[in-house]
Amino acid sequence: MDKLRLLEIFLATCDGGSFAAAARSCGTDPSTVSKAISRLETQLKLTLFQRSTRHLRVTEAGQRYAVTVRKMMRDLASCEHELMHLNDLPGGTLRISSAVCYGHLYLRPLLHAFCQRYPAIKLELEVNDLHVDIIESEIDIALRTGYVKDSRLVARRLSPMDFLTCVSPNYLAAYGTPTCADDFKRHSWIGFRIKQTQQLQPIFLPDEKGEYRLFELVPRHITDDGEAMAYMCADGLGFAQLPHFLAKSGLRSGTLVSLYPYYRPPEPENGVFAIYPKRDYLPAKVKVFIEFLISSLASLGENANHTWAENLTPAVNFPAKLPPELTLCLDASV
Template structure:
């Protein structure tokens, strides 16, 4: 008998809890489905399930075989989808979730280029500074910054974000330039307040000594764009991911504070729901994201990228 069908009937019987239910999935009678299962057991030379009138129970051998059989069938299905995708034109709605500031600063050009390339896809971008439940909220993918919690989501790393502290030259001229992390206690601090936080502020010296600081912030906000605006207006020293401040550091509107100290690196990931298979329109958008954001801190200029690379070593 066809071995692939036997494998599929076996996995379906375990998933459904009965041989009859597995047969219905493939349009087989219970007797024929049972024959496929028996043929598989004859082939491997070991009993995979213990049958009773009411239920199926996996043997120890069956439990191990089931895990690998399911993986084989999933891989085959994914290969079928990917082969079909090579000839498919992406179409339909693409729903993306992303952090507010990152999305507003950097996703516009990527989305515009993607829509120009794939005219039959409609894109909706949902900007919010919280972890979105992709399945519950119907998202095709999300961009997430920081270490990911354990989950069944499939993550693809795009780039690294470097945390740093900076301030307007006017603030530093009036309040002084810190030369040590503990000098920050004498400054007005601007920090993030929300579900995803960067506290405590962390700095590691060239000698390897780390300072984790939890000084009170004079101003806190749950939006990094507002934090940026306060810092640009001379409201104090702000701490956050480099992509928020990059353009203003390059123009001199902001000045890096404690540049000789390293701060943590946060990865930028594109995450998709639990299914291993990613549809065409989502896969192609992720590829465009990789092209736009490949490397360490791609929003920094070449000089700043080189300096950031040195600080990480």
């Protein structure tokens, strides 16, 4: 029998004045109550009740102990009530970790509206591309581009991650538009170096059938910052294959154009995910934040299976037949 149960029986015995009354109150039998009180007295090395054949009287030590136990039980009940209330109503501090580019371009513009809707929630926002242990770091929810395989976590996809082959109109005016894959060898590319692995992000381009293939193109310029990559592309330094959330602003303003239809890496690893610890009762602050994100993304034309890039009209049709030396494989993935 655990200590909390012993204390409940102890208080019921104080209140009922007998083992029989305590047994009725606790849903057990007098023998169990008697053994529980004896066990508690042995643990404390105190006599809590004076027993006789007719009466049961609480000792002075028992009375003092009962005062402390009652206060403890009230505090525990109050704490449990507050925690259950907190779990039902969105409030408290919400700790968010976001990938850098997604955090700046998609998340940050939504935060003001979220805080207006849920004023009892305070935000702590960490923006970095490191895949930290969110449980150890006490993160409530992380937004990551890429799937995380961890049985302790829930990974809910917010949207796919679609890639667009972008370039500045000024670059095209100066150097011409590629008409076949061989042309790309004569053009400047901006490569992206993945910080976690220090490897370059692969480049996928469509063949004459519209099927995307992995290509070996040596970039002229390299960066490990997504926003810098998009700006370098808009500034006319060359072609770049950008995630849809990085390309959106430049395409809207006209500083970028997309040559071909979007490329979507294989599922289920591909996408933007909301990642949070697996638990039986999801705190309300996390629940409403996820719902808010999903609703906000829907207004941008995105959901778990679609992005606005699907409806984008490319500036150029598929290129002509690819030279064999550029084609590596059909089944490679990002």
